[in-house]
Amino acid sequence: MCTGRWAKCTGDLLFPLALCCVVANILLFFPSGKVWATNEITNGIWYFPGVIGGGILVFLPASLMRAVGTEGSCFSNRCGMMLSVVMSGLGVAGTLYCIVVSVVGLQDGPLCDTGDGVFVYPFANQTLNDSYLFKQELWEMCEQPGNVVLWNVVLFSILLGVGTLEAVLSLTQVANGLVGCLCGTCMNHRQGQASVD
Secondary structure, eight states: OHHHHHHHHHHHHHHHHHHHHHHHHHHHHHGGGGGOOOOGSSSSGGOOOOIIIIIHHHHHHHHHHHTTTTTOOOOHHHHHHHHHHHHHHHHHHHHHHHHHHHHHHHHHHHHHHHHEOOEEEETTTTTTTTTTGGGGGGGGGGSSSSSHHHHHHHHHHHHHHHHHHHHHHHHHHHHHHHHHHOOOHHHHHHHHHHHHO
């Protein structure tokens, strides 16, 4: 497969993944599907790991990847491939941000009311052996918002998984872009043959 087509295919895959990150991040603001006060929402969500890291910083390189892989585009050349390497590096940085914030969000657990009307982090500072992630019976400690633990675990896990997949795809485009920068894109060869014919 030529480097241009690989870049376009990678860009096409990154678009729905980035959209998934944005949606997951937005849903985290509405535990159990309800609106809560700003001070009743988990702090990690306010870092926008899915909107910024897994979303915007992935949409940008994905757009360029599509342009690099499109025949007749001013980016379907060696210079465009080099630019895609730089932008893919930006995508990797964004996905790493998404992954780190998601891991911290999973580790600390949600902000919730344990029954006294005060919102706290009841699962923060737990060791791996005592982690609420492996002891589902502890989830009942959070009374409000309802099912907030499940909500956070599922959505932060989606951000973690999708962010990891985005990082892998962005890294493959870094390698593909370097090859395309050194060897050129197949599209240039086809255009050259068409002009000779």
